[in-house]
Amino acid sequence: MADKQSFETNLQELEGVVKALEGGKISLDEMLTLFEKGISLTKECTDALNGAEQKISILMKNRDSGELEEQPFAGFGE
């Protein structure tokens, strides 16, 4: 869940950065800071997506405890 939070937060922050830059009424120093930040946020977001390995699992009852637990989903049983 922490990853997801940061992904969404990053994305929101990135949108803010672009908006601020497009507003244009900022000093060169601020611009450089924003630009640097924007580039690193973009990279983080893209990396998060590209690096994501989807986990597909199925909830199965543990024979001993009777509790549900996640197990890799093997297939569609066809």
Add this chain to the structure above:
Amino acid sequence: MIERQALSVTQVNLYIKEIMNRDDVLTDVLVKGELSNFKAHSSGHLYMSLKDENGVMRAVMFRGSASKLRFTPQNGMKVVAHGRVTVYERDGQYQLYIDDMQQEGIGDLYIAFEELKAKLSAEGLFDPAHKKPLPKYPKCVGVVTAPTGAAIRDIINVLSRRFSYSDVVLYPVLVQGENAAQSIAQAIRYFNQTKGADVLIVGRGGGSIEDLWAFNEEIVAREIYQSEIPIVSAVGHEIDFTISDFVADLRAPTPSAAAELVVPSQTELIDKFHNVYRRLYSQAARILEQGRLRLKSLSERPSIQNPMLKLEEERIYLDRLVQDMTTAADKILEQKKQGLGVAASKLDGLSPLGALTRGFSVVKAEDGGVVNSVSRVKPGDNMTVMVQDGKILATVKETEKEVENHGR
């Protein structure tokens, strides 16, 4: 009787229509009967009668509703129709305007469906205000469906292709049969208790109305309503509507459509990032260019470019002042000079020399004094006579003093 005003036929028909349109039973009624006089018009509208042992009623089903029928109506078929009864003014006949129709048998389920739908709707379970927005980027998608079959396969295929960022957790359930509703409700509850997903897809593939029935059960509807995790329902095909669809936060026409709805497209997102990247660069470049232009325009100002210019300007100004001053002085001098000429010529007229030109002459004695009296010279003296153009030397022959006649 004589005093009363007669109503027109149209007025009476309209009056009856208004009464019927205000009636709660007639505006939302389920009617069962046998089809007769069935006619499918080329316009797509269906015209028919519904009859039982003792009576008959005219009915019409317009194209929009007719196109959603799951069977082909035939004369003699026993059906349950839903719609409203009202007057067709032109004929002065009432008829049933059908918006949905099922074959009887199936019709029983249909009645149950309509009843539950009305009940839950009245309770506010379908209230749009209660519907939760879906998360934009779910880290985990929970799926409540059968572990085998087209639905789960379609859902996983789409989720994998579209957004690998989301994990998928399947809670396998029975989707039809006696225990199906219980099993589905339990799965929804499980995800809520464990906070095991950011969004849920609840559904199954297509089937008959009986196959889909679990999704029309109250226990499922209530569990969906209570869920804190947003739920997308995906039951059967596009034309199948279940109670679950009405309660869910979003209805997807099919399971694969549900998967499309719960996650964004990764390709589109990455495109978006590239786009943002470009915008960042172009904005930064724009701001830099602006700064550069400002610097350039500042550095091109004459005061920066040539600091001596101001001095030069002062010098030029000074020169001009001197010039102006000289001109003015010259002019004054000229004026004075002219004035002098005039005065000199006037003076000239007054000079004795001037008289010479007019024929007078000046006589000077040997000693240089002017001879202005006979007594000033004596005979034999030399004199100089000055005329306009020179001198004449002369000698005095004699002097004669003129006697004044008025005496002293």
